[in-house]
Amino acid sequence: MTNETKIRFWAGLRTIGGTIITIEYGRARIVFDFGTPFLGASPLADHEVRKREPKLVHDYLKLGILPEIGGLYAGHELPRGMNHVPSERSDLETAVFISHLHLDHMSVMGLVAPSIPVYLSEESAKLYASLNEIGEGVPGNRDYQSMALHKPVRVGEIEVTALPMDHCVPGACGFHIRTPDGCVFYTGDLRFHGFDQELTKQSLSTAKAMGLDALIIEGTMLWEPDADGSMGELTGDLVLPEATELTLPSRIAAALQGSEGLAVFNVYHRNIGRLRTMVQAAREVGRTLVLEPATAYLLYKHTGLTDALVYASSGFLRQLQEEKLYDWQTTVLQQFKRISADEINLSPSGYFVQNEYRHLLELLDLNTGGGLFIHSDGTPLGSYDPSYERLLQFVERAGMSFESHRVSGHASARHLKWTVDYLDPAVLIPLHSFYPERLQPLNGVRLLPESGQTYVLKNRSLLAVQTTDFSN
Template sequence: MKTTIKFWGGLRTIGGNIAEVIYGKDRIIFDFGLVYNPASSIIDIKERKQSYVLDMLKLGAIPAIDGIYSKESLTGESFSAAKPQPQEDSSYQTAVFISHLHLDHMGAVDTLSPQIPVYMTEDSKQLYDALERVGEGLSLHKETTGMSFGQTIEVGEIRVTPIPVDHDVIGAASFLIETPDLTLVNSGDLRMHGPHPEYTEDWLTYMATQHIDVLLIEGTTFNPDKKETDTACKEDADILKVGKDTLAQKQGLGIFNIYHRNIDRIHTFLQMAQLTGRTPVLEAPTAYLADHFLHDVHFMIYLDDSSKYAAITEQLLAKHKTVTAFDINQNPAAYLLQNSYHSIQNLLDLDLKESIYLHSNGMPLGSFDPAHQTMHALLERLGVSYQSLNVSGHAKNEDILYIIDRIKPSVLVPWHSHHPELIKPLDSKQEIYYPKLYETWQPNSLNIAKL
C-alpha cells in the first residue's frame, strides 16, 4: 500500500483536526482549524500581518507542515520554532478540504500559501464570504473554491467527495476520500438530533453500502464526567418551545445570545419572537446573514453608539427598520433583542426589569471560558434572569456507536475528542487504531485489504 496518513492535530482535542493523506506526490489535508482554548489565548497577533504565519508557528497554533506556507510568509527568524519547507520548494501537489465553517476546523486557512487551493461546499463558501463582508473574516484574506455535494475533486490520484451531514452550521460535510489502494471517510462534525437528521441518515445509509477501510469519527461528547448539562433542551426542536414558554412568563425585555453561523438558530429565534408577539431585533452582522440566507423573514436592526457596522446597516435600511435603546425602553416587553457577548455592555443602556437572557450556544460557550463567569456575574448584578437553551452540535454517545456499527469500517480512528479511548464500539471485534501525533501511518499495517 502506498497511501500514508499523518495526523497533525485533533487526536485529544476538540477541534484543531488536521490530517494529511499522501499517495505518491499527491496530497490532501483536512481540516485546517485552531484548537479553541480561551483560557490560554493571552495575546492577540491579528494585526501583525507581516509576521502572522511565523507568529502562529512560534505559538504552536499551526503545525510545521512542509510545502503549505509561502516562502514570503516564512521570511524572518523562527528562533526555537521549526520552520517548514516553503510551498515553492515542495514537489507535492496539495489541496486543503474544509468540512465546515467553525473556527476549530477552518480558522487557520489564512496562513496557507495563496498557491494552495482550499475547497469547501458552496454553502460554506457563501457563509465564508458573508462573514468576511460583516468584518468576521480571518486575519489574512484567503481565496476558497466552492464545490457541490456529491461533486468529486481529483488531486492527482486522490479523489475527494463531500456528502452532507447535519451539524449546527450550514454546508457541513463528511468527506469520502479514495486513493488507488484505500477508501477513507472523515465523518466531520455531525449529529442525529438536529433540524436535519435526514442529512446524516442518508449519509449513513450510503456509507453502510460501501467498503470503508478507515473511518475517522468525531467523539466530542464522550467524557468520563456523566453530569447532566444545565440546558433544558435535548434537541433543536426543544429550543423554540422552551424559549417561547420562558418568554411568556416574563413581563420585561427578552434577550438572546446565539452563534450566528448557525442560520437555523437565527430562524428559530425569529419564529420565537413571532409566536410571543415580540418584535425581533438583530445586531447588524446577524441581520446581514439573516437577510442573505433566509427568505420572507421580518426583523429590526439594533442601532447602538458604535459606528463599526454602519456600512452593513446602510445596505439593509431599504428592507428593515432600525431601533435604538431609547425605543426599546418605551416598552421592553415588546421586543426580543439579540445581544452577543462582545456587545454585552449594551445592556447598560436598557431597562432590564423582569428581563430574561436566553443563551443558545453563543459565546462564551461554557465554564471552560473565563468569560462565562464574567457574563453570569454581570447578569446577576443587573438583575437579569438566565436560561440556557444550548443544544450540542455533536452526536450523542449512543448515536456515534450506532454510526460505527452501521458503517463497520475495517479500522476505526476516533478523534476530535478529549477521551477517544471511551469510544467502545458495539461490535467487540471492531478494529480500533489510536494514532500518535506526527506519526506517519500506513494503514496496510493493520491488514486492510482493498476490495
C-alpha cells in the same frame, strides 16, 4: 517516493476541535481540517496581546499553533532557521478541505499559501463570503474554491467526495477519500437531532455503499470514565434526546411567556438555523424580534427573512451620523426598520433583543431590570472560557435572570456508537474528543493514533511506519 497511502494525524486527537490530518499518495496530498482548538493556554488568547497580522504564519509556527507541515506555507512567511520546504518549492500537489465553518475547523485556513487550493462546500462558501463581509472572516488574503456535494474532487490519484452532515452550521460535510489502496471516511462534526437529521443518515448510507476501510469520527460527546476508572459498555441507538433543534422553539417561547420584562438572547452567528428558531419563538409569544445589524444581514442573506427590527446601538448611530457605512450595512437599512434604545424602553416586555457578548455594554442603555437573558450556544461557549463567568456577573448586575437553552451540535455518545456499528469499519479512529477510548468498534480494530506518527493504509489496516516524506 513510494506509491502508498500515508496518513498522519497532526492535531485534534484529544481536544475538542483543531483536527488536522494529511493523506498522501505518491505526489498528491490532501489536508483536512485546518482550525485550532480553544487557545486557553496561548498568549494569543489574551486580548491584551496584539496579533501581528502580517506575521501570523511566523508567529503561529513558533508558538506551535500551526502544524509544521512542509510545503504548506509561503516561503517569505516562514521563520528563519526553520527547516521547512516552502510551498513554492514543494514537489507535492496539495489541497486543503474544510468540513465546516466553525473556527475550531477553519480558523487558520487563510494562512495556507495562496497557491494551494482550499475547498469549501458550496453552502459553506456562500456563508463564508457573508461572514467576511461583516468582518468575521479569518486572517489571510486568499481565495477559496467551492466543491459540489457528491461530486469528487481529484488531487493526483486521491479522490475526495463531500457528503452533507447535519450540524449547527450550514454547509457542514464529511469527506469520503479514495486512494488506490482503499477508502477513508472522515465524518467531520455530525449529529442526528438537528433540522437535517435525515441528511446524516443518508450520507452514512452513501459512505457505506462507496466503501470504507478506515472511519475517522468525532467524539465530542463521549463522556469521562467512571469513578472507578472503568469505561463501561456503550450501546448505540438513535433515540432522540429531549433537547433537539425541533423542540427548542417551544422551550424558548415558554421561557419568554414566563418573563415580564425585556428578553435578551445570545446566539452564535454561524448558526443560521438558530436564528430561524428565535424568529419562530418571538412570533409565538407576540414579541418583536430586534437584531444587531450584522446578525440581521446574515438572517436576510441566508433565509430571506426580514421580520425583525435592527437595533440602532450607540456605535451604529455614530456610523450613520458619520456616513461611514459598509455595503452590507446599507443593505440592512434597506431591508429592515430601525429601533432605538429609547423606543425599546417605552415597552421592554414587547421585545426580544439579540446581543453579542462583545457588545454587552450596549445593554446598559436598555431597561433590563426584571428581564431575562437567554444564552443559546452563543459566545462565550461555556464555563471553560473565563468570559463566561464575566457574562454571568454582568447579567446579575443588570437585574436579569439567566437561562441556558442549548442544543448540541454533536452526536450523543449513543448515536456515535450507532454510527460506528452501522458503518462497521475495519479500522475505527475516534478523535476530536477528551475520551476517544470510550468508542469501540463492532468487529474491526480501534486505533488511537499518536500525534505526528505516520500510518500506511494497506490491506484494510493502518500500520505505523517511520518516514520523513511529510517534511516536504
